[in-house]
Amino acid sequence: MTKREIVVLTDVSLITCVVQRGLADKIIQAARAAGSQGATVNFAKGMGIRERLGILGVAVDVEKEVIHVVVSSEQQERVFEQMYLAGELDTPGMGIMYLTPLEKAATYVPEEVLQKLTAKADQGVDTGAQTE
Numbered sequence: 001m002t003k004r005e006i007v008v009l010t011d012v013s014l015i016t017c018v019v020q021r022g023l024a025d026k027i028i029q030a031a032r033a034a035g036s037q038g039a040t041v042n043f044a045k046g047m048g049i050r051e052r053l054g055i056l057g058v059a060v061d062v063e064k065e066v067i068h069v070v071v072s073s074e075q076q077e078r079v080f081e082q083m084y085l086a087g088e089l090d091t092p093g094m095g096i097m098y099l100t101p102l103e104k105a106a107t108y109v110p111e112e113v114l115q116k117l118t119a120k121a122d123q124g125v126d127t128g129a130q131t132e
Contacts, residue, residue: 009105009106011073012071013071015097016097018095019065019067019094024067026086027087035078037070042065044066070105084097
């Protein structure tokens with residue numbers, strides 16, 4: 001039986017963005033253009049001051065899209081900014097976004113990428129990846 005190794009990423013963050021339903025695709029496209037590899041979207045119900053009052057007393061749809069993107073610490077500022085701008089989060093009632101540092105994450109990393117990371121580590125550059 002072959003020994004399986006876990007590649008642990010330690011220099012990563014989770015960007016979570018909660019927006020009005022229908023905006024996730026636009027935000028994910030911006031995140032990918034800024035360098036993220038992908039995203040996960042969940043649907044949720046939420047309520048803020050805008051939804052409780054409604055516009056002119058008319059009830060507002062409370063369905064939300066929650067976008068999760070895992071990025072390296074090097075990418076987090078660029079991806080965060082592009083997602084914020086794409087979601088127009090500088091407009092009241094459009095949503096909220098936050099960044100959570102992750103202690104460690106694990107996923108498949110192609111062998112050629114691991115070799116590059118190992119070469120950088122050998123040169124003294126902190127890559128944020130290790131095998132266990």
